Amino acid sequence: MATGDTKIIELATGVYARLHEGLTNAGIIVGDDGVLLIDSLRVPSFGRDLIADVKELTDKPIRYVVDTHSHWDHSWGNEEFPDSTIIGHANARAEMLDVEAQRWWLDRVVSANDAWSEEAKTVTITPPDLTFEDQMSLYFGGRQIDLLYFGRAHTSGDIFIHLPDDGLLFTGDVAQDGGVPFMQDGYLKDWVATDNRLAEVPCEQFMAGHGPVGEPAALGEARDFIVALVDGVEAGIADGRDRDTTAADVTASMSERFGGWRGFERVEESAAYAYDQIKVG
Ligand SMILES: [Zn+2]
Numbered sequence: 001m002a003t004g005d006t007k008i009i010e011l012a013t014g015v016y017a018r019l020h021e022g023l024t025n026a027g028i029i030v031g032d033d034g035v036l037l038i039d040s041l042r043v044p045s046f047g048r049d050l051i052a053d054v055k056e057l058t059d060k061p062i063r064y065v066v067d068t069h070s071h072w073d074h075s076w077g078n079e080e081f082p083d084s085t086i087i088g089h090a091n092a093r094a095e096m097l098d099v100e101a102q103r104w105w106l107d108r109v110v111s112a113n114d115a116w117s118e119e120a121k122t123v124t125i126t127p128p129d130l131t132f133e134d135q136m137s138l139y140f141g142g143r144q145i146d147l148l149y150f151g152r153a154h155t156s157g158d159i160f161i162h163l164p165d166d167g168l169l170f171t172g173d174v175a176q177d178g179g180v181p182f183m184q185d186g187y188l189k190d191w192v193a194t195d196n197r198l199a200e201v202p203c204e205q206f207m208a209g210h211g212p213v214g215e216p217a218a219l220g221e222a223r224d225f226i227v228a229l230v231d232g233v234e235a236g237i238a239d240g241r242d243r244d245t246t247a248a249d250v251t252a253s254m255s256e257r258f259g260g261w262r263g264f265e266r267v268e269e270s271a272a273y274a275y276d277q278i279k280v281g
Helices: 044-057 090-096 099-111 188-198 216-238 243-258 264-280
Strands: 006-012 015-020 026-030 035-038 062-066 085-089 130-132 135-140 143-148 160-163 168-172 205-208
Touching (some): 006 044, 085 090, 205 216, 216 243
Parallel strands (some): 035 062, 085 130, 168 205
Antiparallel strands (some): 026 035, 135 143
């Protein structure tokens, strides 16, 4: 494996979580006559490594790639799938066609100076060619796959992939098992409402875009995390505290329950971002 440190877990017959510790996960669903992937990963070489892993599992063609959302680390491998139908939310397509938003991400990725930063400059953004607004169902290899949209949250176009017969759910970056999501192009108040709807989807296990496979209780905790952050920021605004004071207060009050989560160090700047977003309404 060129990208290393990946682990593939079979969640149900023909349904796999491809976990990449510290980086981005992908889902692999093998049907009767083709494969559906969930996310194409961060740069083309990561997409090619994913394809190599699929070839170890099956020689069936990859027919669909579902983008959980527009973020670079989930969708910038899309160009490696020219023969597949790329599915996503209409808003995710719009975000990927938003030159300014993609430039913002590219600047962040390049300036981080990671192993993939140079390659990121070569990416051809390839948005979904099949989009939907609220819900879409695929009947794929004898299995029902529901693609669900519950409103804005981590981005404006986050979708959830639900396999009702298997009790499985793929949550993208909206809700992880014990991990703080990136929030700085998110919609914090909408996020709570989206999490509430997500919590109603029956599942036994879920795979997020980052971190380990989780159980449903972790989805409730992910919701509690966003609620705590939004409530803390709203209290700071209501009390007339300034942005930086509020962000520090929110971080301190959340650290007891959530301080052990992956990425907790990003809470303070995320709370500051939330403060600006919530203050203007
Ligand atoms: Zn994301």
